[in-house]
Amino acid sequence: EKAAPAPVAKAAPAAPKADAKPVPALTGRQPGERPLASPAVRNRARDLGVDLVFVPGSGPAGRIEHADLDAYVARGGSLPAATSGSTASTYARAEGAAETKIIGLRRKIAEKMAESVRRIPHITYVEEIDMTAVEELRAHLNATKAKDQPKLNVLPFIARAIVVALRDQPTINSHYDDEAGVLTTHAPVHLGIAAQTPNGLMVPVVRHAEALDPYATALEIARVSGAAKDGSAKREELSGSTITITSLGTLGGVVHTPIINHPEVAIVGPNKIAERVVVKDGQMVVRKMMNLSSSFDHRIVDGHDAAVFVQKIKNLLENPATLWMN
Template structure:
């Protein structure tokens, strides 16, 4: 018998450690070559780690939520090979990092490898690999599935414990879920009565959710926020947007309000560069940025992420729309890269129809401003002689009061208001 030790690989330049966000195996489980055994996260990017050998897991190097240093032992696998000293899989000699694969488009199954298709499910932890053979009255093992497959299941409301697996060692594949949905299968449930509920559940913050908590705590504890709210008459812009969408080319992304706001923001920061800045509060240095890298806060099933539209100052309306759509899709499917999720100089936060009337957005540290977009609603507006229906939207924007004074914040938003209420100005070169 031999033994392989898989070490935490180098998951990115300058990264010294990564958070363990998911185990796909436990001690005693059989594994096969190329089977994903763990998932780690750094800078909001999740990386799957496959096994380079076939064997049995004999030791795990941490629990979910632990931070593990690069090159530290991650897990050990006992193999059928004979040998003396235990073998070590090192990032320097053998790649053990597999980047997350993009999810297949809706209605299209992911093509499994020949090995995955021909290998029957195996029993894991004493339970048969197919859910139909498990006892629902006893303890149920956590189903084996990659992060992208778990995301796909959550998006479709599928309990993985009810899905028959066809992958190696009982691992559930995307096509297993698609077949489950195609059969019209529904999760097992019981109709609850009117009874008191006394159960509690403790959930450890791990992965992206822990990153979000740390980021929000940092922003709230270090940045004295000032929030400024102004209402915008969006009637003319909505008419223009509707016309442009009707005439758009097939390859062009549909225009939302965000590309117009992005272009208005670019014009406004050219007049007030202090708003398009980052602040190193430890060093006491404000860095003004000529480039306008706009972060667009996006809600995903895993939590809040901020993909970045780089060099918005060099993009037109349609280019901004296409890049926003591309990044939003990458964020939803968990395929956005580290570079696409970092480096913003100012952020836009929008919840669309759920935006409410007013919000108090939290600044994305170390930036000094965030533009909060609220919902558009028809309201009666007095035009001097009568009330007329207008499409109104509030901007609820926050600023770092150490860097941006209240009057400068108001001037900045008022400039954006003028541009959005007279959208032709957005297209006129200054």
């Protein structure tokens, strides 16, 4: 029998060139390699002042996704710490602290929120609304809709109630320039939809909400909210709202105190819909109830006027057949 050939020694890997551009090892890229990313991600990175060469990608072939950019920014521009193979005890003591520098868009959002609270004397008004009739109508419309029509959630109904209520109190659909002392009341209702995105809270705008039926409203809310979340929204789609809805969906809680989107003078905040036992016509019944939390600029909107506005929304939602009758 022939002897087995002797193993061939593998050559040691060549040392990197001294003039190679240093790239963080955890990105998995070679020096000089262009990072993979979509145009939307590249645009966001440019706006945030982030060099993508230092951002690790979690997508196919190391592609940098929006979430990767968000994570990098949240860490203040540092790479994730390497993890050890051992699993820490459930009751192990934690040590140290982490500092995160708030930069870019997240910082702008924080500054805008602080400015709104500083400049606007808020008054918050909360009312409970029986949403049983809306939910029954919504279920019927979803069961009988055409194939090309979207499923309806509750937001188009709330949006329509706001539009109709503003007809009697158009001043609430305004911008207030407190430095010039000028109130601009708008005829069209450009409805802001506060949306949680990977970059933080944004307010995409449904323009001319007064001219949309429930299905068109649902489609436009989904379109502008989706564009805000994936970073493709245009500048004009993120500005120019005249009144805003802020909804936490199923996480909506019992009540909250929404902050007005300056320079608007009102914001409407629906909370979650939940079944509650209530007294109706002298009988204890289970109804689908929702608290509506709304804030107003007290310099422009008196408490009485705020209450009248919310009560109008309540009456419309508790009698949803009236929403599109006029």
